[in-house]
Amino acid sequence: MPTPPLPSRRGLLFGTAAASAGVLLTGCTSNENNNGDEGGTRRADTAQDKPGKPVTIGFAGPQADHGWLNAINDNARKRAAEYSDVTLEITEGSNDTAQQIGQIETLINKEVDVLVVLPADGKALTQVGLKAMRAGIPVVNLDRIFASPQAYRCWIGGDNYGMGLNAGRYIGERLRDKKNAKVVELAGLDNLELTRQRTQGFDDALKNYPNIEKVARQAAEFTVESGQAKTAQLLQAQPSFDALWNHDDDQGVGAERAIRQAGRDEFFMVGGAGSRHAMEAIEAGDGVLEATVLYPPTMAASAVDLARALGQGKGVGGLAEFEIPASLTLYSAIVTKDNVEEYLPTGFV
Structure with missing residues (x-):
């Protein structure tokens, strides 16, 4: 990445x-x-x-x-x-x-x-x-x-910092009226500066929402397999939370797989980068993935x-x-069900 x-x-x-x-x-x-x-x-x-x-x-x-x-x-x-x-x-x-x-x-x-x-x-x-x-x-x-x-x-x-910032803002606005809201983060490779920038932006955005606490973070490796394994660990450690931000839509495929296997749906997920798979899932609206933050x-x-x-x-x-x-x-736009048709042609495979 x-x-x-x-x-x-x-x-x-x-x-x-x-x-x-x-x-x-x-x-x-x-x-x-x-x-x-x-x-x-x-x-x-x-x-x-x-x-x-x-x-x-x-x-x-x-x-x-x-x-x-x-x-x-x-x-x-x-x-x-x-x-x-x-x-x-x-x-x-x-x-x-x-x-x-x-x-x-x-x-x-x-x-x-x-x-x-x-x-x-x-x-x-x-x-x-x-x-x-x-x-x-x-x-x-x-x-x-x-x-x-x-x-x-x-x-x-x-803009990696902007990715985290906009993901945090989106989640913050969605949960602003919920008391004691909990979020978790599925990051990418922690030895990369881009991962640290995305996390920093996310954390900075959440500072504006005192009702929200980030209760867990796992670093994956931008692969489907790592996304599945690390998400399974998050789900086991956290019996309930309100939102998950995943840094990368490729590893997000594995995250979705782990979520389905666990039978969890009490939270929503925001992805990162803007894959076609993520946009199609957002468009379908039948899973936890609600939005993705572009890295076009x-x-x-x-x-x-x-x-x-x-x-x-x-x-x-x-x-x-x-x-x-x-x-x-470049700007890290948020893609949701409301605008996914507009952005779908830019989704990568």
């Missing part, structure tokens, strides 16, 4: 759209320079759907050993295929740092126009990001951030948009600046 920057919120906050991966650059509407705008300002050129200068984008990500990571690759490929002026050079993907560095160096040697990199380890791959930038190849750093801002031209990624893999499609804009020397539609921003943090 991704590891974004600490929740200091550098740069702008952008919301993700429901049905289109390209919303970040939606409106990338015109190549015209309008020197006669009122107020004497000139509009920045923006990337847009009409073909422009050909751009070769090198894409390097980690091994797609998780539904979300597989969706990252799919979103990048599909977005690039929409542009007749984009050629995507995509690597096989690896969780081995040395191998991924080698793959990126190959793309640098091929002299691609722009690089999009989701590093398996942001700190370990910082030097190869710096190498690309020094070679004149702008880097779009996707989600897991490099250790130096000099290693990328633009960062785009999700559509960010890879938007990264391709940004890379194309960089390669063509364009800005972002709807913004006055001539250049694309240095940092874009």
Whole structure:
């Protein structure tokens, strides 16, 4: 799973759209320079759907050993295929740092126009990001951030702290009138910074609801098997509670399995990341899963948009600046039965 920057919120906050991966650059509407705008300002050129200068984008990500990571690759490929002026050079993907560095160096040697990199380890791959930038190849750093801002031209990624915050707010509002409400948390890998950020956001949100107590927490491993085992432990230890927040929809499949086997339904569950399975379960409304907090893999499609804009020397539609921003943090929207149809097309398998 991704590891974004600490929740200091550098740069702008952008919301993700429901049905289109390209919303970040939606409106990338015109190549015209309008020197006669009122107020004497000139509009920045923006990337847009009409073909422009050909751009070769090198894409390097980690091994797609998780539904979300597989969706990252799919979103990048599909977005690039929409542009007749984009050629995507995509690597096989690896969780081995040395191998991924080698793959990126190959793309640098091929002299691609722009690089999009989701590093398996942001700190370990910082030097190869710096190498690309020094070679004149702008880097779009996707989600897991490099250790130096000099290693990328633009960062785009999700908001793990915001995931926890919004999950906590949703649960808090649902339970605000219940006395002595109890919640439990099924986290991800505790050795990952992203897990700590999600928990911190959740805990911070719950501080605003003094009637709610978090009575238990288990850390799973982002797998179905770990989700089932750790949820079974939570259920055995807690004979009754009101809500469960699960950090990851893949491990949530196992959590749902454990809940069904235990015959428990006195609580509701909020998931994380936004899998298609979770959204379909929310839509069906026949289980405990009531909502999920997005960590949208559509960010890879938007990264391709940004890379194309960089390669063509364009800005972002709807913004006055001539250049694309240095940092874009996606919003962690809450998907419920009320809006699931809108978000379902973005659900990953």
